[in-house]
Amino acid sequence: MSDLSTTLIHHPYTPPEGFAAPQPGVFKASTVLFPSVAAMRSFEWKDKTAYTYGLHGTPTTYMLEERLCTLEGGLQCLLLPSGLAAIANVALSLLRTGDEVLMPDNAYGPSKTLAEGELKGWGITHHFYDPMNPLDLAAKIGPQTRLVWLEAAGSVTLEFPDLCEQVRVCKAHGVLTALDNTWGAGLAFAPFDLVPGASPALGVDISVHALTKYPSGGGDVLMGSVITRDVALHMKLKLTHMRLGFGVGANDVEAVLRSLPSMALRYRAHDKAARELARWCQTRAELVQVLHPALPDSPGHGYWRDLCQPGPGSAAGLFSVIFHPRYSQNQIDAFCDALKLFKVGYSWGGPMSLVVPYALASMRSVWPSHLKQGTLVRFSVGLEALADLRADLTQAMHALLI
Numbered sequence: 221m222s223d224l225s226t227t228l229i230h231h232p233y234t235p236p237e238g239f240a241a242p243q244p245g246v247f248k249a250s251t252v253l254f255p256s257v258a259a260m261r262s263f264e265w266k267d268k269t270a271y272t273y274g275l276h277g278t279p280t281t282y283m284l285e286e287r288l289c290t291l292e293g294g295l296q297c298l299l300l301p302s303g304l305a306a307i308a309n310v311a312l313s314l315l316r317t318g319d320e321v322l323m324p325d326n327a328y329g330p331s332k333t334l335a336e337g338e339l340k341g342w343g344i345t346h347h348f349y350d351p352m353n354p355l356d357l358a359a360k361i362g363p364q365t366r367l368v369w370l371e372a373a374g375s376v377t378l379e380f381p382d383l384c385e386q387v388r389v390c391k392a393h394g395v396l397t398a399l400d401n402t403w404g405a406g407l408a409f410a411p412f413d414l415v416p417g418a419s420p421a422l423g424v425d426i427s428v429h430a431l432t433k434y435p436s437g438g439g440d441v442l443m444g445s446v447i448t449r450d451v452a453l454h455m456k457l458k459l460t461h462m463r464l465g466f467g468v469g470a471n472d473v474e475a476v477l478r479s480l481p482s483m484a485l486r487y488r489a490h491d492k493a494a495r496e497l498a499r500w501c502q503t504r505a506e507l508v509q510v511l512h513p514a515l516p517d518s519p520g521h522g523y524w525r526d527l528c529q530p531g532p533g534s535a536a537g538l539f540s541v542i543f544h545p546r547y548s549q550n551q552i553d554a555f556c557d558a559l560k561l562f563k564v565g566y567s568w569g570g571p572m573s574l575v576v577p578y579a580l581a582s583m584r585s586v587w588p589s590h591l592k593q594g595t596l597v598r599f600s601v602g603l604e605a606l607a608d609l610r611a612d613l614t615q616a617m618h619a620l621l622i
């Protein structure tokens with residue numbers, strides 16, 4: 221091998237073993253090399269005993285999967301290129317033509333859009349249930365219902381459901397439950413052990429997490445996970461994952477591995493600041509309602525308190541407000557634009573505070589009786605100083621006077 225290109229590609233040097241550092245090494249691969257053809261034929265990727273192809277796992281992805289299982293209390297994990305891809309993987313794996321899926325009326329918007337688009341097109345029907353009434357959920361479960369989505373707290377309006385009762389209802393009907401656990405993040409409550417010490421455990425069958433939010437913590441990574449505590453269910457989800465080619469890039473996994481150790485501290489800080497700002501918002505005459513599960517008059521507060529043990533770090537950094545109906549959409553938009561630290565943008569979980577006005581009427585099948593009339597604005601509280609954020613909200617209120 222005298223040719224320089226060949227020598228550089230097949231260079232014989234290997235560094236000494238035994239390198240240790242706080243962060244794990246990062247393995248990047250589409251191609252994975254086998255020691256022999258026999259090995260190629262015998263290696264099994266499904267149980268993580270070997271490596272066969274980048275899409276099927278590397279030491280880097282296995283490591284993040286195991287850490288996420290520890291975070292959420294599950295046993296098996298899949299990584300996907302976004303939180304929405306994780307939601308789609310669950311739907312495409314478990315639902316067939318003629319089946320029905322139920323989702324809460326306050327479900328994550330793009331999850332609803334998936335049901336109204338692809339799922340409907342493939343003959344899979346969906347219905348929305350009242351997240352605050354388990355009797356409504358029970359009544360809507362029919363012979364074709366194969367999957368029930370759960371969300372605690374609900375997207376944008378942050379009602380906290382009676383998650384334990386919802387899970388009991390689904391179990392009684394023999395229907396699988398999938399929780400969008402992005403808000404709780406594995407920190408506010410344990411999705412597979414909703415009642416500590418209960419035997420058998422009371423928990424969801426599947427926990428989906430948009431790692432894009434708190435696990436990433438930077439606003440710069442898209443990733444999702446699907447966690448289970450049942451090998452057969454995991455295998456079913458995993459085969460769909462394999463057939464659809466839902467791989468993730470090692471650089472992104474590395475970013476999440478780097479952020480994960482600080483996640484609980486960050487979550488706590490986001491939580492503390494969001495609660496203080498939400499309480500401050502309750503004193504403002506411009507607002508008719510403030511939605512945050514830790515506020516005693518927020519919908520489902522009692523369920524949150526019972527499930528999440530209300531100490532620090534038991535709620536995410538999100539809250540929403542409803543402006544008095546006397547304000548026009550233009551005035552609300554001017555308020556959002558006048559904010560200097562809260563930037564206009566989707567998503568959450570990063571260091572920068574964000575704001576989004578939502579047209580709630582178009583997002584719900586019915587306007588829930590527990591929500592006051594008016595325009596809703598959601599805040600995602602970042603890691604800036606609390607006093608600066610409060611001052612920003614105060615100065616932006618003047619824009620309502622235009």
Ligand SMILES: *Cc1c(COP(=O)(O)O)cnc(C)c1O
Pocket residue numbers: 301302303304305328375400402403430431432433442443444567
């Ligand atoms: C952001 C989010 C998702 C989707 O995550 P992406 O990575 O943006 O696709 C799903 N569910 C909830 C509740 C979210 O907030």
